[in-house]
Amino acid sequence: MNITQKLFAVQRALKAPKTQKNNFGGYNYRTCEDILSAVKPLLNDCTITISDEIVEVAGRIYVKATAIFEDGEHSVATTAYAREAEFKKGMDESQLTGATSSYARKYALNGLLLIDDTADTDTIQGKSQPEEVADSLAEHLYNLQTAKTSGELKGVYTRAVRQIQSVGDKSALKVIERAKDEMKEKNGWSS
Numbered sequence: 001m002n003i004t005q006k007l008f009a010v011q012r013a014l015k016a017p018k019t020q021k022n023n024f025g026g027y028n029y030r031t032c033e034d035i036l037s038a039v040k041p042l043l044n045d046c047t048i049t050i051s052d053e054i055v056e057v058a059g060r061i062y063v064k065a066t067a068i069f070e071d072g073e074h075s076v077a078t079t080a081y082a083r084e085a086e087f088k089k090g091m092d093e094s095q096l097t098g099a100t101s102s103y104a105r106k107y108a109l110n111g112l113l114l115i116d117d118t119a120d121t122d123t124i125q126g127k128s129q130p131e132e133v134a135d136s137l138a139e140h141l142y143n144l145q146t147a148k149t150s151g152e153l154k155g156v157y158t159r160a161v162r163q164i165q166s167v168g169d170k171s172a173l174k175v176i177e178r179a180k181d182e183m184k185e186k187n188g189w190s191s
Contacts, residue, residue: 003074032106058174065104067112080107144179150189
């Protein structure tokens with residue numbers, strides 16, 4: 001089996017139920033740790049590693065998490081971004097970074113393992129507009145980074161910009177623009 005077939009077998013077999021409960025919001029959710037616990041028995045001769053990188057874009061701090069599926073010879077990677085909040089009641093700075101890292105890692109794993117959280121209550125209820133943009137930014141960045149053609153990249157970019165412009169988050173627009181430019185440069189796409 002090649003790396004794609006091995007990853008597909010894991011994706012198909014994976015069951016990562018929402019075992020956590022948010023009593024305040026009244027919904028169930030899954031954590032990064034829940035996903036990792038569910039996927040470990042399915043890996044056979046493969047591994048998954050996750051790493052973080054702190055990046056600054058337009059004066060805002062983001063955690064860029066990368067999840068890598070490897071079979072010893074080949075690998076498949078996905079990335080996700082989460083913006084660190086400027087302040088969160090009851091958390092010190094290190095806790096903020098840790099929570100942001102966990103969030104980015106969860107969404108990197110979601111992309112790698114094809115776990116769809118977009119319709120989950122925990123991702124759509126009670127969010128302010130900036131939180132909506134932060135939540136969807138990871139998905140837009142993933143879609144930009146996995147575009148196979150210049151035309152696909154343009155379509156993904158256009159949809160992302162349209163959504164982000166509707167809430168007026170200029171820093172998120174800069175992140176999307178930078179990701180698009182990086183993909184164009186990486187692939188030698190001129191348009």
